Amino acid sequence: MQQILETLITSAWLAAWDKGDFTALDGLLAAGYTRSSKATGATVDIAGLKAEIAAVRVAFPDLRTTVDDIVEGSETVAVFWTSTGTHTHEYLGVPATGLTVQTRGSNILILKDGKITKETVTWDGSELLASLGIRPLRGIAAPEIGDRAVPELDADLMKAFNRQFITGVTVVTTKEGETPKGLAANSYCSVSIEPPLVLVCVQKTSSTYPALFSSSHLGINILGTGQRDTVGVFASKAPDKFAELEWHEGPNGSPLLDGSAASLEAEIQERFQAKTHTVFICRVRHAEIDNTAPMVYKAGRFYDGGNLAEL
Ligand SMILES: Cc1cc2nc3c(=O)[nH]c(=O)nc-3n(C[C@H](O)[C@H](O)[C@H](O)COP(=O)(O)O)c2cc1C
Numbered sequence: 001m002q003q004i005l006e007t008l009i010t011s012a013w014l015a016a017w018d019k020g021d022f023t024a025l026d027g028l029l030a031a032g033y034t035r036s037s038k039a040t041g042a043t044v045d046i047a048g049l050k051a052e053i054a055a056v057r058v059a060f061p062d063l064r065t066t067v068d069d070i071v072e073g074s075e076t077v078a079v080f081w082t083s084t085g086t087h088t089h090e091y092l093g094v095p096a097t098g099l100t101v102q103t104r105g106s107n108i109l110i111l112k113d114g115k116i117t118k119e120t121v122t123w124d125g126s127e128l129l130a131s132l133g134i135r136p137l138r139g140i141a142a143p144e145i146g147d148r149a150v151p152e153l154d155a156d157l158m159k160a161f162n163r164q165f166i167t168g169v170t171v172v173t174t175k176e177g178e179t180p181k182g183l184a185a186n187s188y189c190s191v192s193i194e195p196p197l198v199l200v201c202v203q204k205t206s207s208t209y210p211a212l213f214s215s216s217h218l219g220i221n222i223l224g225t226g227q228r229d230t231v232g233v234f235a236s237k238a239p240d241k242f243a244e245l246e247w248h249e250g251p252n253g254s255p256l257l258d259g260s261a262a263s264l265e266a267e268i269q270e271r272f273q274a275k276t277h278t279v280f281i282c283r284v285r286h287a288e289i290d291n292t293a294p295m296v297y298k299a300g301r302f303y304d305g306g307n308l309a310e311l
Contacts, residue, residue, distance in 0.1 A: 005114065009079065010067045017065045017083065020057050022050055030115040038122045038271065049119075059096075060085025068104075071176070071214040077109045078214030087132055094132050101131035106213055106271075122271050122278075163299035171234045172200050173219035173255040176211035180242045180255040183208045184234040186297050187277075188220055196284040198266060201277045207237060209278070217267050218282060219254030224261040224292035225304050231295070250286050261294040261305075262287065 012024035029046055036043040044052065057063055063085035071078045084102045087094070105123030109116045173182035183206050191197035200220060202209055212218060223230060233241045246258035250265030257263065266282035293306025 005077075005111075006070050009070060009077070009109070009116075013067055013079070013081070014065055016050075016053055017056070018063055020054065022053075025049075028116055030112060030117040033116060033118070035119040035121060038120060038273075056085075056091070059087060059089045059091035060101075061088050062086050069210050071210040073108075073214040073216065075110060076214055076216070077111060078210065079107045079109060080210065080213075081105055081107070091132075092129065094129065097132050099132060101128060103128040103131070105273075108214065122273055166296060166298045168261075168294050168305070169223045169231055169297045169302070170200070171219075171221045171223060171230065171257055171260075172202065172208070172212070173221065173257070174208065174212045174215040174217070175253055175255065180247065181208045181211045182219075182234055182241055182255065184231050188222075191281065197269075197281060198264070198284060199279055199281050201274065201279050203277050205276075212280070213271060213278065215254075215268060217250070217252040217254050217265055217285070218280065219250055219256050220264050220266065220282075221257045221260040222262045223257075223295045224259055224290065225295055225306055226259055226292060227257070227295065228302060230257065230259075231302065252285065256288065259292065260290060261292045262289045264288070 008024070008028060012028050015021040015023070016025045026046075029049075033046050033049075034043050035045075035049050035052075060083075063083055065081055065083045067079060067081050069078075069080040071080075082102060082104045084100065086100045087097045089096050103123070105121060107122070108120045110118040167186040168188070170185050170188045171182045172185045172188075173180060175181065183202065185200055185202065187199075187201035189199050191199050198220065200218075202212060206212075230245065233244075242255065247255045248258065250256050250263075252265055252267070254265045256265065264284050265286040266284045268280055268282050270279075270281035272279040272281070293304065296303040296305040296308070
């Protein structure tokens with residue numbers, strides 16, 4: 001995307017949300033523009049968008065927004081934003097609390113002829129409500145459900161539970177322009193066979209995340225026993241994790257690592273917000289299976305999946 005469009009989106013966004021000035025926004029939105037929310041399922045048109053912005057601005061009159069990142073996909077642009085404001089009037093049914101709160105979201109814009117035709121908002125409203133004292137918020141006083149205090153589960157207990165769970169190791173991949181990107185992930189899970197759905201959870205602070213979020217497809221490689229070094233590379237922040245690797249592209253361009261026990265390419269269908277992570281639900285479009293035994297992961301260690309003792 002040209003830098004100029006990026007600048008236009010940022011300035012229109014800030015003018016609309018922070019000043020209530022829709023002039024620049026009007027120039028950017030196509031006539032049939034729609035905005036749909038993943039959280040509520042609601043879809044609105046241009047007038048609906050303006051009404052939403054106006055409602056937020058009434059509730060948080062000192063709203064300040066930053067556009068943290070803009071990432072170009074093949075036909076899409078992903079906008080990552082953060083807004084801060086003081087809750088001065090009722091919002092989402094919550095009376096004014098006087099609290100200054102911050103919320104983050106990410107929107108996918110579909111552009112045609114330089115105008116936004118469709119916008120999908122992935123915004124975790126529960127995070128905002130939590131800041132307003134409506135939902136449990138980690139690290140704050142014990143949250144209440146009815147009259148019963150519900151303390152947060154101890155993090156060490158949660159980790160100990162996870163250490164009892166054995167998984168494989170995958171490398172989740174995508175491309176940022178022509179550059180292959182990827183990270184090690186053991187959060188892979190098969191959701192269903194028919195339709196062939198899988199999921200993977202990716203931390204929003206991952207450097208692969210912006211490219212992944214704005215991609216239409218991703219690759220998932222189940223690592224084999226010969227790829228012990230590969231785990232280290234993809235669990236790191238190395239700038240070019242593919243430099244020493246042989247890899248090829250899936251039908252839609254996702255990087256698939258040679259030597260993997262199995263690789264798939266899938267189309268991203270949902271991007272659910274789960275606080276620090278995004279759950280990507282994907283429909284598998286292509287799969288390759290190798291005879292190599294898979295790597296096994298348990299409690300921070302890696303094992304040979306070809307030498308398991310059957311019970
Ligand atoms: C065995 C293993 C499993 C991991 N699973 C995940 C995961 O499921 N999701 C995730 O976001 N990070 C996971 N990580 C951590 C990332 O690989 C790590 O944060 C990496 O540095 C991210 O790279 P990036 O910031 O360049 O994308 C895992 C790491 C290891 C070693």
